[in-house]
Amino acid sequence: MVRSRRVxxxxxxxxxxxxxxxxxxxxxxxxxxxxxxxxxLDEWCKDVAPSTGLRTWYxxxxxxxxxxxxxxxxxxxxxxxAAALQHLRELSLHGTLTLLTATRDRDISAAAVxxxxxxxx
Numbered sequence: 001m002v003r004s005r006r007v008x009x010x011x012x013x014x015x016x017x018x019x020x021x022x023x024x025x026x027x028x029x030x031x032x033x034x035x036x037x038x039x040x041l042d043e044w045c046k047d048v049a050p051s052t053g054l055r056t057w058y059x060x061x062x063x064x065x066x067x068x069x070x071x072x073x074x075x076x077x078x079x080x081x082a083a084a085l086q087h088l089r090e091l092s093l094h095g096t097l098t099l100l101t102a103t104r105d106r107d108i109s110a111a112a113v114x115x116x117x118x119x120x121x
Contacts, residue, residue, distance in 0.1 A: 005092040007118045009111045012100040016040040021096025024088065026111050028055065031102035041100070048084035050110050051075060065108045072113050085117065092118050 008020065012031050016023060022042045025031075028049035031039070050058070050072050058068040075081050091097050097118070103109040 005119050005121070006096040007092055007115045008096065008098040009106045009109065009115050010098055010100055011104075011106065012039055012041075012102050019096065020098040022091050022094070023098050023100055024091065025100045026088075026114060027101050027103075028052065029102075034102075039100070045084050045088065047080040048076075048088060048114065055110075060103060060105065060108060062105075062108055069113050072110060073117070076117065085114070088114065088118060089121060 006021070010020070012025055012027075012034060023040060025039065025041050025044045025046075026048050028046045030044075049055070050068075054068070054071055054075060058064050076085050088097065088099075099111040099114055101109045101111040103111070106112060
């Protein structure tokens with residue numbers, strides 16, 4: 001029997017909630033102006049984040065999100081992305097997993113792509 005995974009995407013700047021479960025930052029760069037205490041993270045999984053080249057090319061341009069998603073899926077198959085993604089899969093089996101990002105528009109973020117990958121397994 002396959003367990004249903006509960007994976008959420010939230011902004012790292014939002015206050016932590018009890019419903020968050022495991023809080024994991026999935027950005028490569030630490031969020032501006034945020035202390036580690038205020039972030040209330042369980043961990044920072046920067047190895048799962050898009051490469052600097054892909055992130056720079058994308059620039060959170062909504063018109064590029066489809067192509068960004070395709071390229072990011074390809075990156076997730078390679079090490080160290082694949083190992084980091086597997087770690088997130090394992091975390092998601094033990095309760096709610098909240099993927100945190102500093103991105104303003106969560107719906108077109110790498111965290112949203114990760115949520116979709118993790119919940120479609």
